[in-house]
Amino acid sequence: MWIWQQEKWPSFTWCEPQLASLLRDVRFNQGMLLGKVLAKGEDEQQAMLDTLLANIIHSSAIEGEKLNAFSVRSSLANKLGVTEDKPYPTSEQSDGLAEIMLDAVNNLDSALTLERILDWHRLLFPEGYTMFNPVAGGKLRGDAPMQVVSGRIDRPVIHFEAPGRHQLEQELEQFITWFNQSRDNVTLDPLIRAAITHLWFVTIHPMDDGNGRITRLLTDLALAQAEQQSVRFYAMSVSILARRKSYYEILEQTQKGDLDITGWLTWFLETLNHTFCDVLAEIEQTVAKTNFWRRIDQTQLTAEQMKVMNRMLDGDFDIGINASQYAKVAKVSRPTATRHLAALVKQGCLQKTDAGGRSTRYIVNF
Numbered sequence: 001m002w003i004w005q006q007e008k009w010p011s012f013t014w015c016e017p018q019l020a021s022l023l024r025d026v027r028f029n030q031g032m033l034l035g036k037v038l039a040k041g042e043d044e045q046q047a048m049l050d051t052l053l054a055n056i057i058h059s060s061a062i063e064g065e066k067l068n069a070f071s072v073r074s075s076l077a078n079k080l081g082v083t084e085d086k087p088y089p090t091s092e093q094s095d096g097l098a099e100i101m102l103d104a105v106n107n108l109d110s111a112l113t114l115e116r117i118l119d120w121h122r123l124l125f126p127e128g129y130t131m132f133n134p135v136a137g138g139k140l141r142g143d144a145p146m147q148v149v150s151g152r153i154d155r156p157v158i159h160f161e162a163p164g165r166h167q168l169e170q171e172l173e174q175f176i177t178w179f180n181q182s183r184d185n186v187t188l189d190p191l192i193r194a195a196i197t198h199l200w201f202v203t204i205h206p207m208d209d210g211n212g213r214i215t216r217l218l219t220d221l222a223l224a225q226a227e228q229q230s231v232r233f234y235a236m237s238v239s240i241l242a243r244r245k246s247y248y249e250i251l252e253q254t255q256k257g258d259l260d261i262t263g264w265l266t267w268f269l270e271t272l273n274h275t276f277c278d279v280l281a282e283i284e285q286t287v288a289k290t291n292f293w294r295r296i297d298q299t300q301l302t303a304e305q306m307k308v309m310n311r312m313l314d315g316d317f318d319i320g321i322n323a324s325q326y327a328k329v330a331k332v333s334r335p336t337a338t339r340h341l342a343a344l345v346k347q348g349c350l351q352k353t354d355a356g357g358r359s360t361r362y363i364v365n366f
Contacts, residue, residue, distance in 0.1 A: 003255050004203055006164050007198055007323055010174070012196060014262040019192075022269050026191060029276035030227065036235045036283050047233055049076050052101050055236035059216045064239050070099055097124030104221040105232060112179045112221070117206075120217060124210045125161040135209045138326055140168060146205050148252075159252050162205035171204045179218075183225055190226030195220045195268035196261070203255055216240070247271075288366055289313040304330035309349055312364050320353055320361030 003009065037047070044093060052075050070088035075098035077084050102118040103110075110116070122196050135173030148161035163171050178200075182193050202215040216237055223236070240247050246267065254264040292313060298306065308329050321329075325335035341362050344350040350362040 002257065003257060004160055004171075006265050008259060009179075010200060010259075010261050012199075012261050014192075014260060014265050018262055019265055019269065021189065023189065024268065026269050027278065029273055029280065033233065033267045033276050033280055033283075034227075036079060045080050045082050048186070049073070049080055049082055050104070051233055051235050055220065055237045056097050056101055058235060059213050060238040062216075062237065062244055062247070067095065067097070076101070077127075087292075092126045096126055096206060099123055099218075100217060104217045105224045108221070108225050112176050112218075114176060115175075117172075117214060117218075120214055121207055121210055122169050124213060139208075140172075140206050141165065141208045148206075151176065159248075160203075160238075160255050162203065163349065167354050168204070168206055172206055172270050175200055175204060179222075190222070191269065191272065192265060194219050194222035194226060195265050197265050198268065199251070199254060199261060224240075234279045236272060239271045239278065243271055268316060285313075285315060292364070296347070297350045301349075302340070304332055305344060305349075308340075309344070309364075320363040322361050326362075356357075 011126055053069065053076055057067055058077075059321050067299075068088075068091075069352050071090050071094040075090045075094040076082075077087070078090065078095075079098050079102055086286045095199065103116075103120070105199055109267060118140075125135040125137035127137070143165045145164070147158050148160040149156045149158055158170040161333065179197060185193075185224050198215055198219045201218050202211060205211045219236070224232075250264055252268040254261055291321055301309070302352040308321065308326055311317065311329060317325065321341075323334055323337045323341060326332075330340065332340070341350065345352060345362065345365075348365055351365040353361045353363060
């Protein structure tokens with residue numbers, strides 16, 4: 001019995017006390033992220049472009065599709081009004097991907113409708129999208145059973161089967177009505193709402209292809225409605241891709257279970273929290289790098305020294321660098337590497353670790 005076959009579907013339940021601590025952590029890091037982003041005073045359009053690009057590229061990668069990142073970036077830049085030094089040729093697909101991503105995070109007050117979802121799908125699969133597996137963009141799936149299957153053709157393993165075509169319109173109508181009404185439900189945490197949105201829509205699986213990508217767009221829309229701003233500065237799809245194996249495992253486990261979705265909500269919130277923490281770490285690294293170069297006279301450094309220092313400031317060699325590694329990165333001899341490292345220590349860029357001799361390593365002197 002699949003979850004949608006349960007008698008009270010889709011009346012999901014969960015254990016609130018079990019999620020309370022995790023929700024507090026997620027909310028705290030969410031607030032920290034928004035505060036740090038606003039405090040940095042960066043170009044919001046540029047930051048938004050980078051984030052939305054990461055979301056699009058990684059969401060497609062979850063499904064095994066590799067996009068041309070340069071083309072998608074130029075499409076986003078055009079729609080955001082960001083001037084690029086070297087614009088890249090765009091395509092109908094890259095323009096469509098940019099359009100639906102911006103619709104999901106910008107048009108928060110527009111009601112969700114079936115027409116809007118199908119329009120996203122049409123832009124996701126423009127006419128002539130692929131010769132080998134043509135997908136009818138903007139249309140619901142046909143009468144054939146919608147199954148997620150793996151294994152040999154003669155011994156298939158069915159991981160999931162979606163509701164039948166005869167009930168699809170009713171399922172979608174129920175989901176869309178809930179999505180529009182639940183935004184004003186003060187008893188439902190907005191992050192829980194985003195997690196339910198994700199699970200519910202991917203379980204309905206209304207299209208022949210692209211269900212995962214449309215699901216993550218709806219999740220971004222729900223998160224944007226919950227946050228107003230910070231969703232522009234992080235890409236949850238990056239963390240989902242990094243945890244893709246467990247993503248499919250928890251979906252399968254939940255879709256084969258009862259209506260208690262505590263396990264799915266836990267996974268979703270942990271992944272969202274992981275996303276926040278990663279972006280916060282990147283911000284800290286950027287701030288540390290900026291502060292470092294403010295106090296260093298870069299005119300005193302060679303091109304090789306600058307190259308190595310930037311690699312170290314970007315997080316490479318987290319346990320420090322030795323002379324052999326320096327020589328390899330800078331493409332200099334070992335004696336030259338030793339002299340360069342000594343000069344970097346003298347100029348306050350690096351400091352020696354306690355280990356001596358062949359174990360001598362150098363770390364950034366923040």
